[in-house]
Amino acid sequence: MQEKQEKKIRKEISLIDRKLSLIYCPIYKAGSSTWLTNLLKLRGRYNESEYLQKNVNKVYRRVSAIVANRESNKVTTFLVVRHPFNRLVSCYRDKYENASKLYYYEAYGERMIRSERPRPKGVNYKAIEHLLEEVKIYLQSDRKTPFPNNTYTNPVGPTFREFLQYITSRIIPDDEHWIPYYIHCSLCRVKYDFVLRIENIEEDTNLLVKYQNLNISNIGWRNPTSGGVSTDEVVCKYFHEIDSNLYKNLVKKYDLDFKLFNYSSEKFYHCVSDNKI
Numbered sequence: 001m002q003e004k005q006e007k008k009i010r011k012e013i014s015l016i017d018r019k020l021s022l023i024y025c026p027i028y029k030a031g032s033s034t035w036l037t038n039l040l041k042l043r044g045r046y047n048e049s050e051y052l053q054k055n056v057n058k059v060y061r062r063v064s065a066i067v068a069n070r071e072s073n074k075v076t077t078f079l080v081v082r083h084p085f086n087r088l089v090s091c092y093r094d095k096y097e098n099a100s101k102l103y104y105y106e107a108y109g110e111r112m113i114r115s116e117r118p119r120p121k122g123v124n125y126k127a128i129e130h131l132l133e134e135v136k137i138y139l140q141s142d143r144k145t146p147f148p149n150n151t152y153t154n155p156v157g158p159t160f161r162e163f164l165q166y167i168t169s170r171i172i173p174d175d176e177h178w179i180p181y182y183i184h185c186s187l188c189r190v191k192y193d194f195v196l197r198i199e200n201i202e203e204d205t206n207l208l209v210k211y212q213n214l215n216i217s218n219i220g221w222r223n224p225t226s227g228g229v230s231t232d233e234v235v236c237k238y239f240h241e242i243d244s245n246l247y248k249n250l251v252k253k254y255d256l257d258f259k260l261f262n263y264s265s266e267k268f269y270h271c272v273s274d275n276k277i
Contacts, residue, residue, distance in 0.1 A: 012062040012063055012064050013025060013026075013062055013064075013065075013176075013184065013185070013186075014026075014062060014063050014064075014065070014067075014068045014077075014185070014190070015036075015039070015056070015060045015061075015062060015063075016060070016061070016063050016067070016068070016071060016075070017039060017043070017060065017075075018075070019043065020039070020042060020043070020212070020214070021074070021075040021076055021212070022039070022075055022076055022077075022078070022212065023063070023068050023071060023072065023075050023076070023077040023078075023190075024039065024077075024078055024079065025068075025077075025078075025079040025184070025185035025186075025190070025192075026079075027079060027080060027081065027087075027181060027184060027185065028091075028176050028177045029082075029087045029090045029091045029094070029177055030080050030081055030082045030087055030198060031080040031082070031196070031198055031201065032080070033052060035080060036052055036053075036056050037052065038216055039056075039059075039060070040055060040056065040059060041216075042214060042215065042216065043059060045058075045059045065186035065189040065190050066189070068186070068189075068190045069186075069189050069190050069191070072190060072191050072193075076193050076194065076208075076211070076212055077190060077191065077192045077193050077194070078192060078193060078194035078195070078196060078208060079181070079185050079192055079194075079195060079196070080195075080196040080197070080198065080201070081181055081195060081196070081197055081198070081257075081261050082197065082198035082199065083198075083199070083263050083264075083267065084180075084181075084254040084257050084258065084263065085235055085239070085250070085254075085267070085268050086198075086232070086235050087178075088163075088164070088167070088178060088250075089160075089234065089235045089238050089239075091177045091178060092160055092163050092238070095177065096108070096109050096112070096157055096158050096163055097157060097160075098155070098156060098157050099135075099139055099156045099157030099158075100157070102139050102140065105139060105157060106136075107175075108166075108174075108175060109157055109158050110132060110135070111166070112158035112162050112163055112165075112166040113132075113152055113157075113158050113162060114132075115166060115169070116158070116161075116162040116165045116166055116169075117151065117152070117158075117162060118151075119151075120151045131147075131150050131151065131152050132152055134147050134150050134152070134153065135147075135150070135152045135153055135156065138153055138156065139156070159241065160238050160241045160242070161241050161242050161246065164242060164246055164250060165246065167250075167253065168246065168249040168250055168252075168253050180253070180254055180256060180257050181257045181260070181261065182256045182257060182260055187260060194207070194208045194211075195261065196208065197261070232267075232268075235268055235271075236268055236270075236271035237271075239268045239271040239272055240271050240272065240273055241273065242272055242273065243272055243273050243274045244269070244272050244274050244275065246272075247268075247269060247272045251265045
């Protein structure tokens, strides 16, 4: 099953740095901006004025799980994880809440609304397309143009519930920001020497730095998420918008991540709106 899922997603994901003897599998919304910056600075190739991913693509090539597995006995392999539900809230706040980023709205936000938001009664397909076009006009403007009778701007962008309903409805994950860790980093194929956890990031990072003899004295911790850090309190607030059935479906989707990295799938269950077992 995992092999089929991997083929549907991306074949080359890990970054290999033979000079530093490292292979890193970047998981988005789990410290990837920090570690990509770390690696670039260690190589003396960090360009603060350039978009980070563009900077990374100039310096590094991505390798497949097959290559990463073959090279793993020659270099140190690592990845960074966090509680799966903290990651989802961080992704939603940064990319989809209030449709604050047009690119992500057009890539997935509209799709989430189309599939998960109830359609207005008595409205045909052509009218729906018109309503959705109004949303794009609204997002491309200064956002002062009101469309009070448009279901798709009230609210604008997918709600947190719609975001999670979309994710749980997909058989094959379709974006790197919410793909389960075990699929994204091919955990059945690649042996990782270090698994760093966001919840204990300083201590875990120091262990890797000392083991690898890296000079990271000038590295800071980056958290570019709009709205700040997605703490447990913040996550709980968002999970209050969903019910226990959706919560359980979400747990099933990330079941292996919870088990492999020893995270509690029940951690935020008390936060859901109906709080029923």
